[in-house]
Amino acid sequence: MKLKNKDICLYVLYLLIYLLIALIIYYTYKILTKKKEFFEEQITFLDKKSIIDFFNKDHDNYIKYLSKFVLIARNVDTNNDYIKKISFCTKDFTENQKNIINNCCKKADDFLKEYNELLDGKQIAKIKWNFALTYKYDNFEYENGLPHTRKNIIFLSDKMIPETETPDFVNTLIHEKIHVYQRYNESTVDKMLSNKLRINKVVYFNPKKRANPDLNNNIYQNDKNEILQCYYNSNTPNSIQDVTCLNNNSINEHPYELLAYNIANKYNEYLMKKYINI
Numbered sequence: 001m002k003l004k005n006k007d008i009c010l011y012v013l014y015l016l017i018y019l020l021i022a023l024i025i026y027y028t029y030k031i032l033t034k035k036k037e038f039f040e041e042q043i044t045f046l047d048k049k050s051i052i053d054f055f056n057k058d059h060d061n062y063i064k065y066l067s068k069f070v071l072i073a074r075n076v077d078t079n080n081d082y083i084k085k086i087s088f089c090t091k092d093f094t095e096n097q098k099n100i101i102n103n104c105c106k107k108a109d110d111f112l113k114e115y116n117e118l119l120d121g122k123q124i125a126k127i128k129w130n131f132a133l134t135y136k137y138d139n140f141e142y143e144n145g146l147p148h149t150r151k152n153i154i155f156l157s158d159k160m161i162p163e164t165e166t167p168d169f170v171n172t173l174i175h176e177k178i179h180v181y182q183r184y185n186e187s188t189v190d191k192m193l194s195n196k197l198r199i200n201k202v203v204y205f206n207p208k209k210r211a212n213p214d215l216n217n218n219i220y221q222n223d224k225n226e227i228l229q230c231y232y233n234s235n236t237p238n239s240i241q242d243v244t245c246l247n248n249n250s251i252n253e254h255p256y257e258l259l260a261y262n263i264a265n266k267y268n269e270y271l272m273k274k275y276i277n278i
Contacts, residue, residue, distance in 0.1 A: 043128070043129040043131070046133075060213075063079050063083055069235065072236055073239055073242060088138065090134055091134070100165055105129050112125040112177070113125045115263060118197075118263060119259070133157075134158070135159070141157065144241070145157035149180050149213065171268075179260055199221070199222050199228070208231040210232060210240065214257070
């Protein structure tokens with residue numbers, strides 16, 4: 001059957017439309033894949049060997065300067081004993097854990113890019129993510145399994161990583177990334193604390209002060225002249241948590257904790273606004 005000119009034109013038109021749709025789908029996929037690959041380049045997962053090496057070299061001298069009270073709270077006798085024990089508590093990330101962390105990091109950075117109250121969220125979002133994984137070995141956990149940072153590395157215990165993405169986990173990642181920012185922008189953060197929150201450094205010493213790798217060694221007080229600190233309840237604390245804090249709240253351990261909690265807790269408000277505007 002011979003096609004009429006009109007039919008041929010329609011056929012060519014439909015073909016061009018199909019080709020155009022295919023090209024749009026293809027290039028959209030390429031762009032999204034490129035963006036995903038670029039973002040994942042911003043995330044590093046340390047393997048077990050690298051974590052053990054970090055512990056042994058004690059790059060930030062955190063373990064080197066742990067006091068006797070701090071070691072007792074960790075149920076070890078010496079600083080070297082602690083390094084030996086925590087080296088057994090390292091492990092590699094699974095692919096599922098990496099995927100969950102990747103997705104939650106993106107959500108954390110999306111929030112930070114829009115946050116601009118106490119700190120510049122855009123600057124925090126630019127910081128690359130570095131993760132190390134630990135777990136409970138022979139009834140012993142590194143830093144009691146609490147999430148924390150050392151240098152530019154966020155340490156997570158496997159019990160902290162959920163089976164799927166959750167707002168609470170995103171909140172945790174935001175909190176810890178703020179600590180990384182604080183470590184490398186101390187003068188900026190301290191200036192803000194003084195000007196906006198009336199929190200200033202003071203000279204004060206308590207030998208039973210709890211060690212927290214997220215914080216600097218400075219002591220601060222608020223505008224009520226209250227010392228922001230957590231200290232062990234005895235000479236033989238039975239755990240990291242065996243402490244007394246201002247107003248019985250660990251958020252008052254240090255202004256850096258106060259800031260990290262304050263900003264990360266804004267994530268729920270951010271989610272609610274997004275939900276309302278959908």
